[in-house]
Amino acid sequence: MALGHCNVVLVFMIFESSRAAVSLMRGTSWTLDSGTRAAANCSSRRCQSCHVTWKKDGDPTFHLANETLFLNPVRKTDRGNYTCTVEDSKGGQWNNGTLEILVNYPTENISLSVNTPPYSKSHYKTREGANVSLSCSVDGFPPPLVKWHKDGGAVKTVNLTQKYGLHQHPGKSFLTSYDVTDAGCEDEGTYVCQAGNGVMDTAPIEKYIMLEVECAPKVQDAARQTRTWSVQRGGTVLVSFTVLSNPLSSVIAWWRTGEDTSREILNEGDADHSLNETALGGNARYIAISHYNVTETGLYGVTLANGHEPNLTVTYTIRVDKTVLTNQSETGSEVEDCAGAVCMYKSYIVGGCVALAAGVIAVVVIIAVKCYRRTDRAGDPVQDHSLFRVLDDIFPPMSPPVAGNRIYWNYPCNSINSSIPRETHV
Structure with missing residues (x-):
């Protein structure tokens, strides 16, 4: 219950019977906002000689010999279970009651680390195939909503209120984790743990960690990669794909097997073929291959390496449209062959x-x-x-x-x- 700047009295009612139970008029749980003022009163109407003491569970230093428990201002450290005990002048205990005080406060003290050696809080490097657990701890009440992001995209959401309930965390903070199993090139990136509970209209807070995975080259979204290209005789084909690797890979071979000939393109140089590599950031590299004036169907292959096995070989087929080839051979070949004495x-x-x-x-x-x-x-x-x-x-x-x-x-x-x-x- 949120309170303004006023005293709130919590009365413990004690009955005449020496064994009468102590009851709380407002229940056994009380929720306060940090920064406000509050007071809880425990008194006896029938026992004038009785005195009241307050104790806090888990804090042996806390002892209050007063009927009224003052919290001014309410701090997050005031959270806990408070027990009110009523005793007579002879030391006889009449009874007691326990009040749980919950304190709302904004999300704070967030941290993100790797629970796998070597431990790190900002950058972690691992090998392909390893398992990595990212741990995020955060303080605040109610338990915050935690969102995990990778390279700007949401990957997981955890509602800590559902996990812990409306109770203060048992330790110093609430914990949540994100697990990476059988790490690969695609798992490399920047991971962010973002948490917030909206108390006092505060914005969520976050921490990030960079996960680096050493891996052999592989094609990104290989299942969606086009493997066969059709073209008209004399046309141009652009073949492109993105390769993930760490460290970045480079092309070590580029070859072609045609209907009549086979040849290495990379080292020989050819005006009808070009290959460009562009770094996209992180462990990604964009490969663009252009084929000009294509006149023959052939199988092409590109091999990339970065020092980690196995090397990556990407194959693709360029197929010349036969129907177009027949029509163009009657005109195109004449234009190509008409030269010098032949033309005369x-x-x-x-x-x-x-x-x-x-x-x-x-x-x-x-x-x-x-x-x-x-x-x-x-x-x-x-x-x-x-x-x-x-x-x-x-x-x-x-x-x-x-x-x-x-x-x-x-x-x-x-x-x-x-x-x-x-x-x-x-």
Whole structure:
């Protein structure tokens, strides 16, 4: 119960019977806020010669021969069990009663350490596979709410009120722990123990410890890593992944096995491939691999090492899309192969084909014009225009005119157009 700046009287009522029980009007537990004033009174109405004493459990130095227990101001050290004893002048004890005083005060005295040797309170280094227990102790009442964080993200929440109940801690502070089992690269980071109980609107307090894990390289979120990449012929592929290791790892091998060839890329140098390593902080390193002008399907591999076994080998496949390869091979290969004398010969061939096609078309047109020259209905030939005379000079009739027929047909036209009706004059 929170109190203001006023005296609160707690009365122990004693009955006439020598064996009468002592009862507390306000119960056996009393909650006060630190910094306030309070008083508890223990008196006897029937026994004028009786005197009252107060004692505090666990504190042999505390002895108060007074009916009223004054707490001004209330301190966190005032918490505990107080016993009021009523005795007569002859030393006969009538009875006693016990009052538990609880004191609310803000969270304080937080500490975070490792319970595994070598002990540390700020930085701890361990090997991969070890078990580590982080212990957080904190003072305050009511028992605070504790939140564990790793690198800014919440990993565990502990309600110490549920664990200990609404009672003062049995020792100097409340305890909670966070256990790391079979430590790996992913467990390295900064761990924070944050605790608060909201008394007097105070903000939570916290402590942190850096956990360092020596470990061999491994891919972060390996299950989500893409292993096969598809690309169009001549396209670009960017392969990236994050590697965790301590100490930081480095690339010691980079190779490729293709459909026709196998080669080491790292030491040979190649304008069609590039590899970049970027430190992300902590034990993380970002690997970015670029492949340019990809024309062949192949299996690639990258090996990283940091002195701890085993080394890490990441393999991935780049697959050239076959459908795109067929379409592009008809155009792309011609552009790539057209150089020097080859291009000149191709030009000659294409030009000759065009000229031959034009000649064939011209001959067909001339034959068609000659075949459709015919006489009029009176039997007199149509007067030749100059164009037809020129054509007759260049392409003379292949056979003489047929006797008795006024229509002037060449033999080839006569054989081709035999189905055309003719006028015959006798």
